[in-house]
Amino acid sequence: MKKFFPMTLMAVTALFAAVTMAETQTLRGADVAIADQAPVERTQLGGKPGAQKGIARTFEQQPPLIPHMTANFDEVTLEENQCLSCHDVTRYKEKNAPKIGVSHMKDSSGKVQKTVSSARWNCNTCHIPQTDAPPLVDNTFKSVPFKLAPVKAR
Ligand code: HEC
Numbered sequence: 568m569k570k571f572f573p574m575t576l577m578a579v580t581a582l583f584a585a586v587t588m589a590e591t592q593t594l595r596g597a598d599v600a601i602a603d604q605a606p607v608e609r610t611q612l613g614g615k616p617g618a619q620k621g622i623a624r625t626f627e628q629q630p631p632l633i634p635h636m637t638a639n640f641d642e643v644t645l646e647e648n649q650c651l652s653c654h655d656v657t658r659y660k661e662k663n664a665p666k667i668g669v670s671h672m673k674d675s676s677g678k679v680q681k682t683v684s685s686a687r688w689n690c691n692t693c694h695i696p697q698t699d700a701p702p703l704v705d706n707t708f709k710s711v712p713f714k715l716a717p718v719k720a721r
């Protein structure tokens with residue numbers, strides 16, 4: 568009788584695990600052990616820079632989404648950064664583009680430098696272009712109301 572309880576518990580646990588495993592579904596629709604498929608090529612939304620409105624931010628400190636297409640001018644190498652050819656503090660006026668935030672010019676101690684911080688060099692780690700990809704799962708996300716800080720402070 569003493570052994571009966573642990574064995575029943577084990578049986579119930581095993582049954583529960585089997586049911587849960589059978590019901591587990593991954594977002595990519597394939598078993599975890601299966602190698603990733605090549606991503607589907609998607610059409611970028613947005614036209615040439617200069618023709619779009621900015622996309623509303625949904626939370627404070629959100630890196631703004633890129634409203635324009637980036638194909639053909641998104642090259643970022645050690646020497647070159649095509650995004651900065653329009654968004655850099657020295658170029659934005661003539662290109663009529665939004666200027667990068669002051670935060671992008673700060674070094675690790677918070678001092679504002681003349682050039683973009685190397686921590687911000689890879690623009691696409693934070694700013695992402697738009698595609699026609701459908702959401703993987705339905706969600707009910709709603710933006711919290713907030714007031715965008717004045718540009719100078721950012
Ligand atoms: C030819 C000039 C040009 C280039 C190159 C360019 N942009 Fe832009 N960008 C613009 C303009 C102009 C806007 C204003 C919206 C519009 O008209 O599309 C803009 C808007 C943005 C915004 C939205 C800013 C906000 O406050 O809403 C982000 C973020 C951005 N660009 C990032 C990038 C990144 C990252 C790259 C490189 C992959 C890039 N841009 C390359 C001109 C450019």
Ligand code: HEC
Binds near residue numbers: 691693
């Ligand atoms: C580590 C993340 C990160 C990287 C990398 C980054 N940004 Fe940003 N960016 C942000 C955030 C967060 C904001 C909004 C707050 C702010 O202005 O700092 C922003 C704001 C901006 C804005 C709008 C500024 C404003 O005042 O409305 C532009 C334009 C921009 N970034 C362009 C760029 C470009 C071009 C690069 C590459 C040289 C880049 N960013 C790299 C996070 C990043």
